[in-house]
Amino acid sequence: MIIEHLLKNISLVATATATIGIFANSASALTLNSSSGTWSNTVGGSGIVTQTVAGENQVRWGTPTTSNGKSGLGFTGVGTTTFNPGDTFLLGTLRHFNNALFAGTAASQTKLNVNLNFSSPLTTEAFGFDLAIDETLNVGLASNCPYTSTTPCSDKISFPNAFPGNTFNIDGTDYTLKLLGFSNTLGGNLVQDFISQEGGTNSAYLYGKLTSVTPVSVPEPSSAVAVFALGALGAGQAIKRKKVIA
Structure with missing residues (x-):
């Protein structure tokens, strides 16, 4: 259940990040x-x-x-x-x-x-x-x-x-x-x-x-997803540990 929840959150963040990337690319067009x-x-x-x-x-x-x-x-x-x-x-x-x-x-x-x-x-x-x-x-x-x-x-x-x-x-x-x-x-x-x-x-x-000359720096979508994924996995491990202790 926890894994499914984490995967769902990762999917939502990936979609949002990709959308941000699209808007960033559009904004750069003249x-x-x-x-x-x-x-x-x-x-x-x-x-x-x-x-x-x-x-x-x-x-x-x-x-x-x-x-x-x-x-x-x-x-x-x-x-x-x-x-x-x-x-x-x-x-x-x-x-x-x-x-x-x-x-x-x-x-x-x-x-x-x-x-x-x-x-x-x-x-x-x-x-x-x-x-x-x-x-x-x-x-x-x-x-x-x-x-x-x-x-x-x-x-x-x-x-x-x-x-x-x-x-x-x-x-x-x-x-x-x-x-x-x-x-x-x-x-x-x-x-x-x-x-x-x-x-x-x-x-x-x-x-x-x-x-x-001074381009605006936009985080790579893959980097944002990776950061979130690592944080989510860490949170999942913490929850799992708490259940084991309980």
């Missing part, structure tokens, strides 16, 4: 309601314009040599997505409008300000990342261009330096956002720069990762 981006601190370039076109925030620069318009960059954020700290997640889509410009009118760097709007927990965080722009001269043969080119000459967008982590706090836990890189395809290999052919528009997916 829900991003949306992301968006703006542009600032553009270095070099003439006739700089910031604008929003069909939901895409753009920065454009330069004096075009053709009717294709200015060169520039555009950013479109993502909608609702849920992920855990440590997961790689999509920040948005970056587009490079690579048009021919007159010499001396191209930009060399610009800042992408990414806003992350979380709905669980409710908070909005902003992060700034500098992107380097290498607008090459469109002269000579394509084979002599600094980057692989179909026509002279392709340009490159890249991270100028390793980004320091941007840290913020949610519910007492510090998180660091790291910009991981670009990918030409969803879920593809990440790179630190991407090449755009002259006279065309190139798209890349921008990925980041949130890392928990």
Whole structure:
């Protein structure tokens, strides 16, 4: 009878502990309601314009040599997505409008300000990342261009330096956002720069990762059950001894 009672209690505690573990895991998940981006601190370039076109925030620069318009960059954020700290997640889509410009009118760097709007927990965080722009001269043969080119000459967008982590706090836990890189395809290999052919528009997916700096410690369910089981067995032995003595 005593053993059955102890086993029943152990089962109840195991179930409760497992439930606590489920809630703890759920609490660690973050829900991003949306992301968006703006542009600032553009270095070099003439006739700089910031604008929003069909939901895409753009920065454009330069004096075009053709009717294709200015060169520039555009950013479109993502909608609702849920992920855990440590997961790689999509920040948005970056587009490079690579048009021919007159010499001396191209930009060399610009800042992408990414806003992350979380709905669980409710908070909005902003992060700034500098992107380097290498607008090459469109002269000579394509084979002599600094980057692989179909026509002279392709340009490159890249991270100028390793980004320091941007840290913020949610519910007492510090998180660091790291910009991981670009990918030409969803879920593809990440790179630190991407090449755009002259006279065309190139798209890349921008990925980041949130890392928990001060994770909340949650006891392992198995450990809790083991502790209870040992205590229960000890109590059972004590009861048994009392009955023998009586």
